[in-house]
Amino acid sequence: MPLLSNIKSLLVLALFAIALVGCDAGVPEPNLAPAKAKAAQCVEPTADMRKNHMKYLLVHRDKTVIEGIRTTQHSLNECINCHVAPTREDGSAVHYTDEKKDHFCSSCHSYVGVKLDCFQCHADRPQVMENINYQHKLSSNTYHLSAKNAPPELSDLLLLGQSQQAQGVTQ
Amino acid sequence: MSQINAYRRKFMAAVGGVAVGGLASGVILRSVEASDVPAKPADQPVSNKVRWGMLIDINRLTDGGVAMVEACKREHGWGNDPKSRPEQQSQWMRTVKVTDKLTQHSFTLPVMCQHCEEPPCVDVCPTGASMKRADGIVQVNKHICIGCRYCMMACPYKARSFVHESLTDQRPHSPRGMGTVESCNLCVHRIDKGQLPACVEAAPNAVIFGDLNDPNSRISQAVKTLGGSQIRADLGLNTGVRYLGL
Numbered sequence: 001m002p003l004l005s006n007i008k009s010l011l012v013l014a015l016f017a018i019a020l021v022g023c024d025a026g027v028p029e030p031n032l033a034p035a036k037a038k039a040a041q042c043v044e045p046t047a048d049m050r051k052n053h054m055k056y057l058l059v060h061r062d063k064t065v066i067e068g069i070r071t072t073q074h075s076l077n078e079c080i081n082c083h084v085a086p087t088r089e090d091g092s093a094v095h096y097t098d099e100k101k102d103h104f105c106s107s108c109h110s111y112v113g114v115k116l117d118c119f120q121c122h123a124d125r126p127q128v129m130e131n132i133n134y135q136h137k138l139s140s141n142t143y144h145l146s147a148k149n150a151p152p153e154l155s156d157l158l159l160l161g162q163s164q165q166a167q168g169v170t171q
Numbered sequence: 172m173s174q175i176n177a178y179r180r181k182f183m184a185a186v187g188g189v190a191v192g193g194l195a196s197g198v199i200l201r202s203v204e205a206s207d208v209p210a211k212p213a214d215q216p217v218s219n220k221v222r223w224g225m226l227i228d229i230n231r232l233t234d235g236g237v238a239m240v241e242a243c244k245r246e247h248g249w250g251n252d253p254k255s256r257p258e259q260q261s262q263w264m265r266t267v268k269v270t271d272k273l274t275q276h277s278f279t280l281p282v283m284c285q286h287c288e289e290p291p292c293v294d295v296c297p298t299g300a301s302m303k304r305a306d307g308i309v310q311v312n313k314h315i316c317i318g319c320r321y322c323m324m325a326c327p328y329k330a331r332s333f334v335h336e337s338l339t340d341q342r343p344h345s346p347r348g349m350g351t352v353e354s355c356n357l358c359v360h361r362i363d364k365g366q367l368p369a370c371v372e373a374a375p376n377a378v379i380f381g382d383l384n385d386p387n388s389r390i391s392q393a394v395k396t397l398g399g400s401q402i403r404a405d406l407g408l409n410t411g412v413r414y415l416g417l
Contacts, residue, residue: 061314062314063216065310065312065314066302066304066312067216067217067304067305068211068216068217068304068306068359068363069213069214069215069216070213070360070363070364071213071214072213077343077344080343081343093340095339120337120348120349121313121338121341121346121347121348121351122341122343122346122348123340123341123342123343123346124339125340126343127342127343
């Protein structure tokens with residue numbers, strides 16, 4: 001009888017070990033390349049941003065919506081303009097819900113299992129104009145034209161808020 | 172009979188008023204000027220010394236405000252949500268045609284959030300999401316909006332809409348998302364930078380935008396000389412959007 005129970009316990013141990021090995025293989029690999037790419041250019045030190053980026057964003061959002069303070073330092077729009085390219089190299093759009101998890105924010109959030117809800121309302125990538133010759137915003141006031149160098153269309157200028165230029169075109 | 176006479180008298184008075192308004196406004200209404208909205212430093216909060224307002228001359232709006240609505244759609248990206256039925260689409264601004272049943276005289280005016288001084292939508296909001304900024308702009312703080320839609324019921328101008336579906340690729344300056352209410356916010360993102368609202372730029376000869384609290388601003392001067400009626404003035408909401416030629 002003791003022998004049988006020993007064998008039983010050994011079997012249980014073996015099964016447990018196999019299960020552990022299975023778990024080990026199942027841990028997802030984090031894709032931190034997008035998050036690390038521009039860490040040095042960030043508005044706050046990397047360690048600070050890792051811990052406190054949500055606090056900065058929460059404070060800034062209330063200041064912006066309620067008081068109309070629109071500084072760029074802790075603005076979500078500026079995070080996106082700098083850290084997210086509107087499209088991948090193959091031309092497909094980058095969204096935070098994509099399976100690839102190569103969106104700057106979701107690359108880390110999916111790994112640690114923290115839900116992202118900013119982008120249910122906010123744009124999760126820089127604005128791409130209806131005119132395909134337009135690329136994306138570089139910051140709040142500068143824009144990047146594609147290599148084709150086609151003049152932007154009037155509607156795009158209106159969208160960009162370059163109203164005076166647009167009015168000049170119409171008059 | 173006396174009722175009809177009273178009506179005719181009132182109507183003729185109204186027509187006279189419109190004609191005078193149309194003539195006089197030609198003198199004062201010029202194209203929009205950037206100086207109507209002085210640029211505010213980005214790190215300064217808005218102040219209650221300013222109250223933004225808009226004066227729309229309907230006689231000069233040759234298209235009845237269609238261009239203004241289109242400019243709003245482009246600026247904020249509403250009106251083309253892929254899964255919503257037409258009656259579910261957001262409508263920050265719309266054109267309303269008014270016809271006199273007796274004479275068939277009709278005119279069209281653009282209607283959006285009137286930016287009331289005493290906004291009913293703010294009174295009813297259970298979370299404080301529906302709010303009036305210090306400078307008189309009424310808007311939804313979508314961060315704390317729970318989508319109950321009380322404000323939509325309270326608004327006498329039918330100015331608010333509800334987003335029914337999840338959206339992607341919103342305009343970066345105008346976040347919109349499922350489960351929240353939205354409406355005209357006078358293009359806060361533009362005003363804070365010292366720019367005019369998109370609809371005002373689209374109708375430069377028919378609209379004056381500016382600070383109603385500043386007696387020297389063009390809009391205050393225009394309102395002082397020409398008047399400018401509120402829609403549903405009987406409600407006593409003291410709207411920031413005024414009309415000439417109603």
